[in-house]
Amino acid sequence: MSNGWFFKESAVFYYLRSMRYSTLILFLLLQFGIAQSVEGQVADVEKILFKNNNRKNLKWADKQNPDEVKILYIKDYDDEIFPNEEILKYKNIEHIYVAARPLLIHVNDSMREPLKIVIDTVRLASLSNLSYLRMEQFDFRSFPTELTIVRSLIGLALNNCLIERLPTEINRFTQLEGLFLRQNRLSSIPRLSMLKRLKVLDLCNNSIEIVPDLSENKALEEVYLANLNGLRESPYTWTWPVKLNVNMVDYQQQITALVNLLKLPRILKLHLYSSKPSDKRDIKSAIGDKTLIKKIIWQPYDCGCG
Numbered sequence: 001m002s003n004g005w006f007f008k009e010s011a012v013f014y015y016l017r018s019m020r021y022s023t024l025i026l027f028l029l030l031q032f033g034i035a036q037s038v039e040g041q042v043a044d045v046e047k048i049l050f051k052n053n054n055r056k057n058l059k060w061a062d063k064q065n066p067d068e069v070k071i072l073y074i075k076d077y078d079d080e081i082f083p084n085e086e087i088l089k090y091k092n093i094e095h096i097y098v099a100a101r102p103l104l105i106h107v108n109d110s111m112r113e114p115l116k117i118v119i120d121t122v123r124l125a126s127l128s129n130l131s132y133l134r135m136e137q138f139d140f141r142s143f144p145t146e147l148t149i150v151r152s153l154i155g156l157a158l159n160n161c162l163i164e165r166l167p168t169e170i171n172r173f174t175q176l177e178g179l180f181l182r183q184n185r186l187s188s189i190p191r192l193s194m195l196k197r198l199k200v201l202d203l204c205n206n207s208i209e210i211v212p213d214l215s216e217n218k219a220l221e222e223v224y225l226a227n228l229n230g231l232r233e234s235p236y237t238w239t240w241p242v243k244l245n246v247n248m249v250d251y252q253q254q255i256t257a258l259v260n261l262l263k264l265p266r267i268l269k270l271h272l273y274s275s276k277p278s279d280k281r282d283i284k285s286a287i288g289d290k291t292l293i294k295k296i297i298w299q300p301y302d303c304g305c306g
Helices: 003-039 045-050 120-124 145-149 168-172 255-262 280-287
Strands: 073-075 096-101 132-136 154-159 179-182 200-202 223-224 235-237 240-243 269-272 295-300
Touching: 045 154, 045 179, 045 200, 073 255, 132 145, 132 235, 240 269, 255 280
Parallel strands: 073 096, 096 132, 132 154, 154 179, 179 200, 200 223, 223 269, 269 295
Antiparallel strands: 235 240
């Protein structure tokens, strides 16, 4: 064996070994980077709940094997009981999006009252795989505590449902990661002390005047206290001609509560609204900490949650 051959082989060996370590280091860096980037993203529960699922409607589902249907989109719901027989056919359903019938009757341009429904807890409990539920344009007034029979819910959206009060029973949803209560009539919310996994809380267009105490919700990543579309007293849409409420928080009086919210360990975005043009400047000055200030998204008109 010649020395030249030995040195060539040694060089190749050391090169391959160094490549192996480099690859390992690169892999670890990538893993760390990926972990960091995932941690830095807002939870995708909002995407899951609010993506359009028009193709997954009853007409589509009727052509599928009922046991394989996981997602269902239902418009113009007109039954007085939820879930109805059509929904119950899909025993393995994971995601239901149901919107009540429109209020405007186009034939004669007359209006009808928002739909009131009874939630059948026995039927609902039979949908044991249900993880995401989105309901819109129903007349609940009081939060439907019957829904708490589904303790496995990860995402819950009750929008445009005229809800006036949020009861402490909301804490039964211990698996909840996303709670969306936009366009209701809430003036305050109770402590959400048991919602340890909650990542997104949406209170757009309610009647909130006080920054809620969310100090126990360490997993929170995004909170909406803004309003949408700049509407004050105008109807939201022709199909939902109900006056929108507007969150009006005096941030100057509640700067401590605001800072506490911004200091939550995982908070990334806090959507705020103010009718006072000077608020943005004044709040920025009062907070002082640039890291916290960057988390605020001021929404004078549209909070992007319409």
